Amino acid sequence: MELIAETRSINEIFSQNRKYVVPRFQREYSWTLEQVTELWDDITDQMSLDSEGSVTHDEYFIGCVVFVGEDSRPEHLIVDGQQRLITLTLLVKAIVDRLKELGDTSAARATYHNMIEGVDNDGGKYFKLINESPRPYFQNEIQAFDLSGINRPETEEEKRLKATLDFFKGRLDSYRIGTYREADAAKIVRNQVLNFLKVIQVTAKSEDEAYTIFETLNARGLSLTSVDLIKNWIFKNYDQTHPIDNAKEIWGVLRKRVSSFSTPEIFFRHYWNSKYAFASDGRIYKSFKKLHKRGFIAPAKDFLLEIDAASKMYEKIGAPKDGDWPIQKERLVKYCFESLNFYRVTQPRPFLLALLEFRTNGVIGQTDFIRMVENIERFHFIFSNLCKERASGLESKYSRAAKSLYASGSNKSAAKSILNDLTIYLANKRPDEESIRNSLSLVSFSSSAGLDRKVIQTVFVKSERYLQKTSELNVASMSIEHIREKSSRATWVDVIGNLIPLDESINNAIPSNLSFSEKKQFYGNSQFKLVDDFLSLNPQSSWEKEDMERWMARLVELTDKSNAIR
Numbered sequence: 001m002e003l004i005a006e007t008r009s010i011n012e013i014f015s016q017n018r019k020y021v022v023p024r025f026q027r028e029y030s031w032t033l034e035q036v037t038e039l040w041d042d043i044t045d046q047m048s049l050d051s052e053g054s055v056t057h058d059e060y061f062i063g064c065v066v067f068v069g070e071d072s073r074p075e076h077l078i079v080d081g082q083q084r085l086i087t088l089t090l091l092v093k094a095i096v097d098r099l100k101e102l103g104d105t106s107a108a109r110a111t112y113h114n115m116i117e118g119v120d121n122d123g124g125k126y127f128k129l130i131n132e133s134p135r136p137y138f139q140n141e142i143q144a145f146d147l148s149g150i151n152r153p154e155t156e157e158e159k160r161l162k163a164t165l166d167f168f169k170g171r172l173d174s175y176r177i178g179t180y181r182e183a184d185a186a187k188i189v190r191n192q193v194l195n196f197l198k199v200i201q202v203t204a205k206s207e208d209e210a211y212t213i214f215e216t217l218n219a220r221g222l223s224l225t226s227v228d229l230i231k232n233w234i235f236k237n238y239d240q241t242h243p244i245d246n247a248k249e250i251w252g253v254l255r256k257r258v259s260s261f262s263t264p265e266i267f268f269r270h271y272w273n274s275k276y277a278f279a280s281d282g283r284i285y286k287s288f289k290k291l292h293k294r295g296f297i298a299p300a301k302d303f304l305l306e307i308d309a310a311s312k313m314y315e316k317i318g319a320p321k322d323g324d325w326p327i328q329k330e331r332l333v334k335y336c337f338e339s340l341n342f343y344r345v346t347q348p349r350p351f352l353l354a355l356l357e358f359r360t361n362g363v364i365g366q367t368d369f370i371r372m373v374e375n376i377e378r379f380h381f382i383f384s385n386l387c388k389e390r391a392s393g394l395e396s397k398y399s400r401a402a403k404s405l406y407a408s409g410s411n412k413s414a415a416k417s418i419l420n421d422l423t424i425y426l427a428n429k430r431p432d433e434e435s436i437r438n439s440l441s442l443v444s445f446s447s448s449a450g451l452d453r454k455v456i457q458t459v460f461v462k463s464e465r466y467l468q469k470t471s472e473l474n475v476a477s478m479s480i481e482h483i484r485e486k487s488s489r490a491t492w493v494d495v496i497g498n499l500i501p502l503d504e505s506i507n508n509a510i511p512s513n514l515s516f517s518e519k520k521q522f523y524g525n526s527q528f529k530l531v532d533d534f535l536s537l538n539p540q541s542s543w544e545k546e547d548m549e550r551w552m553a554r555l556v557e558l559t560d561k562s563n564a565i566r
Contacts, residue, residue, distance in 0.1 A: 497552030
């Protein structure tokens with residue numbers, strides 16, 4: 001492999017009649033404001049005034065950039081340094097806009113045509129940085145000398161691009177140095193950026209070597225994620241780009257699909273742990289290389305389609321929709337997935353991915369599928385949401401169960417046995433009734449305990465469903481009633497034992513400061529089985545602490561039973 005390494009200024013890179021192309025395997029623009037702020041501070045720290053008030057500039061090295069191309073060719077691929085070059089383009093554009101704003105249009109146009117937009121030998125205009133991912137926003141609203149104003153930032157990448165440009169504009173607006181005029185201050189920054197920021201430019205001649213260089217530069221230092229490196233392998237080996245670049249199209253859609261509720265990195269780890277091997281984020285690529293060498297990875301096209309299919313199932317877990325579960329009996333699955341997401345529980349997702357696939361292909365029947373999903377939700381409501389136990393080892397357990405499913409193939413009996421084994425494991429690991437009692441005694445309906453309020457509501461919903469013996473419960477209008485008024489200032493007024501669920505219309509109709517006997521007349525109008533249960537348990541005419549404790553004990557019992565693993 002022939003490489004050429006030279007020290008270059010930013011001006012020497014962009015002033016050439018050359019297009020720098022962000023290749024298809026590169027990730028989206030991802031710099032945060034923290035990184036952008038650090039770059040701005042580093043740039044301005046290199047400028048100072050001498051004793052005579054003149055500006056002095058110090059050189060500042062910002063790392064290596066790696067291109068693939070030849071001097072005779074007008075295009076170079078950016079193999080490494082894409083994030084920095086995009087950021088510097090945004091900074092130069094902010095300088096151009098600042099000079100325009102201050103009336104120095106000649107300097108603005110000269111900077112723009114030298115650094116952002118070039119002209120070929122036939123007079124055709126082109127952008128020097130070619131980045132197709134955020135098209136047309138990047139071209140119309142970032143690179144154009146006069147912005148179109150017709151494209152708003154929609155994707156996360158476009159929002160980051162706008163945030164970076166706006167940041168630089170804000171800093172340039174307020175930047176002053178000595179007694180220099182504002183336009184001169186902007187030119188001083190421009191001079192520092194173009195002539196005193198230095199990089200080591202590494203150039204290779206073969207385009208095919210781009211992937212190898214990309215991997216070598218990033219695999220050890222982990223400046224890229226495992227997902228980026230695996231995407232690089234897919235794009236290298238699925239190189240059809242005509243009539244359309246299928247790999248890029250499929251990857252872009254699945255990335256957008258997953259990013260609406262998670263991150264590509266989390267999805268890919270759950271997918272990988274579900275089907276291949278349990279590995280942390282930093283070790284997935286090593287695991288991939290090992291399994292690829294042993295022949296366990298499908299060809300690039302098939303592997304990409306496999307990931308795409310998994311992302312669609314992952315969306316059903318992470319962002320469930322009514323249309324995913326049109327059958328009445330399976331609507332409970334949507335409720336369970338929504339609940340797990342609310343609990344912020346993601347450990348079961350590797351197993352749920354496998355479970356969904358085996359339900360889809362008919363190896364696991366509807367009844368077993370629903371029961372398993374419900375058991376997982378019930379377990380995590382008690383274990384994770386109520387008792388807040390440590391989840392150490394759970395994701396590994398779910399991953400092993402998922403891989404066991406894949407190993408079972410189409411053997412329905414073996415698949416059912418795997419579900420039974422996991423069910424037993426969850427039942428044994430679930431906190432007991434005493435732990436539930438201790439945890440429920442700590443939840444509060446006070447105004448400062450928002451998450452506890454959700455726990456209380458979930459307890460009531462689950463208890464009501466248990467008493468009604470149906471999953472078709474509609475509790476959209478459920479509200480929470482304090483049995484002993486909050487104004488009483490009793491120390492136990494916000495505990496769950498002093499609460500019952502009521503339809504919102506009934507609750508709103510209850511006047512303040514009624515006696516317990518008077519309130520019970522309103523409670524009798526409720527259709528909730530849980531309220532009937534409460535009234536049967538409390539025939540007395542007053543409501544005291546010992547009554548609250550008796551109701552608390554009943555709610556503990558119902559919470560335990562309604563979340564039993566079956």
